[in-house]
Amino acid sequence: MSNYRRVKEGRTYFFTVVTYQRRPFLCQDGSRLALRTAIEETRLSHPFEIDAWVLMPDHLHCIWTLPDNDGDYSKRWGLIKAGFTKKIKSDVAGNVQKSNSRTKHRESIVWQRRFWEHMIRNEADYKAHIDYIHFNPVKHGLVGAPAEWKHSTFHKCVQEGMYTIEWGATGDLPFADIGNE
Numbered sequence: 001m002s003n004y005r006r007v008k009e010g011r012t013y014f015f016t017v018v019t020y021q022r023r024p025f026l027c028q029d030g031s032r033l034a035l036r037t038a039i040e041e042t043r044l045s046h047p048f049e050i051d052a053w054v055l056m057p058d059h060l061h062c063i064w065t066l067p068d069n070d071g072d073y074s075k076r077w078g079l080i081k082a083g084f085t086k087k088i089k090s091d092v093a094g095n096v097q098k099s100n101s102r103t104k105h106r107e108s109i110v111w112q113r114r115f116w117e118h119m120i121r122n123e124a125d126y127k128a129h130i131d132y133i134h135f136n137p138v139k140h141g142l143v144g145a146p147a148e149w150k151h152s153t154f155h156k157c158v159q160e161g162m163y164t165i166e167w168g169a170t171g172d173l174p175f176a177d178i179g180n181e
Contacts, residue, residue: 015073026055031084048076063133135168137149
C-alpha cells in the first residue's frame with residue numbers, strides 16, 4: 001500500500017516547465033547545478049515544499065506545496081527561471097535566434113514563456129500526478145524503469161514507502177495517464 005503525503009487543499013500544485021524550442025540541456029551537470037541553486041535561492045525568500053520532481057532533458061515536472069495564504073507560484077517560477085538563466089545562459093545559447101516577440105518582452109532563449117499548472121484536487125489526483133512524474137522517463141523511452149533515472153525524487157519516495165523499487169519496471173503505464181505531456 002502506498003504511503004502518500006496528505007494533499008493540502010488549494011496549496012499543492014503540479015507543474016510542467018519546458019525549455020525554449022525543447023532544447024535538451026537540463027540534465028547536463030552545469031544545468032542541474034544552476035537549477036538547484038536557483039531553486040534554493042528562491043526558497044529562501046519564497047518558501048515552498050517540493051513533493052515530487054523529475055528533470056528531463058528538455059522539460060521538468062514537479063509537485064509543490066506552498067505555505068498557507070500564499071499562492072504565488074508564478075513569482076517563484078519567475079525567480080527560478082531568471083536565476084537559472086543568469087547562471088547558464090551563455091552555455092545554452094548556441095545558434096538559437098531570439099524572435100522579435102522575445103526581444104519585445106525581454107525574454108531569454110532558455111525557457112518557454114509559460115508553464116503548465118494544475119491545482120491538485122484530492123488524494124487520487126495527487127497520486128496520479130506523482131506517479132506520472134516518476135514514470136515520465138520511461139514514457140519518453142529514456143530508461144526501462146523509474147529506478148534507472150537518477151534525476152527524480154523516485155528513490156526518495158521508495159525510501160519513504162511510497163513505491164517499491166520495482167514499481168513501473170514493466171514499461172506499461174502502472175497508473176491512469178494524465179495526458180499532460
